[in-house]
Amino acid sequence: MNDPYVDRLIQSYLDDSLTEQELVEFESILLQSESVRLRFWELAEVHGLAPQAVAALGLKLENDVVTPARRLPAPPSAGNLWSRKFSFMLLRQSGLTLAGGVLLGALISAFAWPVRGMPEMSTPTSLTTESFESGASPAVAGMPTIADLWSGDFSEVVGTQQGVVPADGEKMLQILRADYDGKPTPEGSYCGDLYRLIDVRSLREQLAKQGTIAHASALFDMSTQPAAEEYRYSVRILALTTDLIANPQQFDPLMIDEYALATARQNVRLDNNPQTWELAQCELRLPAQTDFILIHLGVSYGYAEDDIRRITFPSHYVDDIQISLSNYAH
Template sequence: MKLTDTINAYLDGRLTADEVRALEAELLSSSEARARYWEIAGTHASLERHFHENSGSELSDTLVFPALDRQKKSALWTFAPMAAAAAIVLGFFAFFKPAPPAPNLVQSGGFIARWDDDWRFLQASELKLAAGESRELVFVNGVRVALEGPIDGNLVAPDLMTLATGRIGVHVPPGAEGFTVDTPAGQVVDFGTRFGIDVAGNKLRAEVFEGRIDVNVAGENYRMEGQASLEVVDQQSSGIAAGSNAQAYPMPTAEFRTTGFGQFNSPGYLVKHHPTQPDQWAGDYSRATAAIDGVQPRTGAGMLQFLSTTQEAGSHEKIGSQVWRVVDLEEIRAELGRRAERVRLTAWCNRVEGTADSDTKFMFELAGQAGSQQEFRWSPDVVLRSQTDLLTDADPTTWEKVTVELQIPSSLRFLVVMASAQENVSNQLPAEGQEFDGHFVDDIELEFSAGLRASQK
C-alpha cells in the first residue's frame, strides 16, 4: 500500500495491528513520511471541523454533546423518576456534580455548560434550587435558561431538561432550536424563541414572548406563536390565549456584540461635523486609511487615522481630535430581546514612532446626551459619561488595547461613542496641516449585556 493510502486507512481506522506497526516504523524513520501524515491529517481535521460546524451553529453541540433522538425524548418523563432513583444520589447543595448517566438517556461523554459564571463539563444531573434562589444555565449553542427556586428537575442533555416544579425563562437562539422541557403536565419544545414555563404539580403554564413553541399535552399538540399563553391542569387545557407576560418569569442574561462597528475598511475622510443620526462615524478631520507610515491595520484593510483637532485641516486651537458614532439602543433591545443594562467598548490604538514631541494619548468615551428620546439630535449637554485614556508606546508594530464600560440607565435611548487622539505632548501645527504624526484606532467594538433578572410576579 502506498504511504498516502496507509495514512488514510489509519485515519479511517481500518489498518490491522501489523499494518499500524509498519506505519509506525515508516513515520519514525522518515521526516517526509511525518510531513505527509500531517498533510493528510490536516485534510481530515478540516473536514471534521467543517462538517461539524456546518451541522449546527458555529458553537456546535454535536461535537461534545451526546445527541438524543426525539423518540427517547418523548419517553423521557416515564423514565425520569427511575433514572433519578438509579443515578442521582447527590445532596441538595451539589449543583451539577456529575451523576452516572441515566440509562437510555445519555450514551456517553458530557457536555459543556456555564453555571454560576463558570464553564464546566457536565453530565446528566439532578437540578434543585430552594425558594428565593436563582441561577442561570448557559449551553454552548447559546441556549440560556434562567431558573428561579423552588426548582425540582433534572438536567438530562444540552437540549433537554425535566421540570417537576419551578419557574424558568428560556432563550433559544436561531440554530439551537429543539430545546425541550419535559414536565408531568406536558412537553414544551422550542423552535427558536423566548418563553417561560411555570410548573407546580399537575399544573403547567407556558407563555411564549417571541417566536414559536409547541406544547404537547396528552398527545395533543398546541402550537404557540408570537405572544401567547397556555394553561394545563390535570392534562386538560382550555386552549391557547392571546398575549403573554414576560415580567412574570425570570429572564436569562443576554449579550450582544457588534461586528464591524469601527473597522474603517473603506478608505475616505469622515464626515466633518457632529453625527446627525445613528450608525455614522463623524467628527474632526480624520480618515479611514490602509497601511501607512509603517503602521498596518490591526485587522482588515483599514484603520482610522486622526489628522486634526478641528473639522478642517490647519487649526491647532484644540488639543483633541474626536470622532463620534451614535447607537440607537432600541436596535440593541431588538438584538438582546430586552433592554441593555451595560455596554463595554474595546478598541485598539497605535501610532508611529515619531519624535520626542509626538503625542502619545488616546481617549475614549461612552456617553448619554440630554434630550433625544425619539430622534437623535446632537446636544452639548452630556448627562452621563464613562471615559478612559491610554498612553501608547512608540512601536508601530504593536497595537494597544483599551476598554471602557458604562451602566446604561433605562431612560437612555441613544448612546454616543467617542474616540479621540490627544495632543498631550505638543500642541503645534506641523507644516503639512496635520496635527498628529500618525495616530490610529482600529477594531472598535461594543458588547451590550443584561443580567439575570428575577420574575416580577
C-alpha cells in the same frame, strides 16, 4: 466648594488627568467630606470602576455585600451605611490601578458596601464592529445627529504605512486633524475626534427591567514620534436622551458631559513602538431613560516641552472598533 467643581475633580481623577496640585486638593477634600466620598463612589460606579476597586483592594463578597478581607473596625449597619464617619486608608503605594491606568490613590473606607454590578453578565450582543475594510472614510461633520454614522474630525482610511500595519484586515483609520469641515472656531483645537450615535430606544423595556451594560473598545497605534511629545487616546460612552440631541446648546462637545445621563471613559498613553497596538475600552451601565448612546474615540496632543498644541497629527491610527451590549444574567 460647589458641586460642579467637585464633580470635575472626581471625573478628572477617574480619567487620570488631575495635576499634582489638584490631586493633593482632591485627597484633602475626600478626607474632610463624607458627601464627597459618597459622590466619588457614585461616579466610580457610573464609570464602571467600582467592581474593579473591590477586587483590587482585596475585599470579599458575602451575600452581595463587600467587606474588607482583613480585620478592620466593625462596619456600620445597612440602615445608616452612609450616615456614620468612615475610616480611610491611603493606598497610594498599593499599586491599585483601574481603567485607563487610574491609580486609586484616593481613600477607601472600611465599611460594608452593597455591590451593584457584580452579578455575572450575559454574552455580549454586538451593536457594531468597524475595521474600515469597506474603505469608506467617516463624515467630516463633528458629532453626528443621526444614528449609525461615523463622523468627526478629518480622517482617512489607509493601508500599511509609516511602520504601522492594520490590526485587523488590510485597512485602518488615520486621524489627520483636530478640526472638522466648517468648525466655527478651529484655532486652538488639539483633539482629533470620531463619533458614532446608536439608537437604543427599541430596548427601553430591557433597560428598565434589567441591568444593561454598553461596552466599547478600540485599538490605537502611531508611528515613532519625538520623545518630548506625548499623545493620549481615549474611548468614551455617553448615555443621551432624544431631547438632549435636539438641543444644540447641550449637544455640543464642550457641554455634553454636563447634560448626559451617564458617561464612562478610558484614556491610554501609547508606547512609541509602531509594531504594537494599544487597547482602550470602557463600559457603562445605561440608565432606563437612555434613548441613544454616543461612542467617542479621540486622540489629543499631550504637550511638547515648548507647550505648543497641534491641530494636525503626523501618524495616528485606530482600528478594530467593537461596540456591544450585555445584561445581568438572571
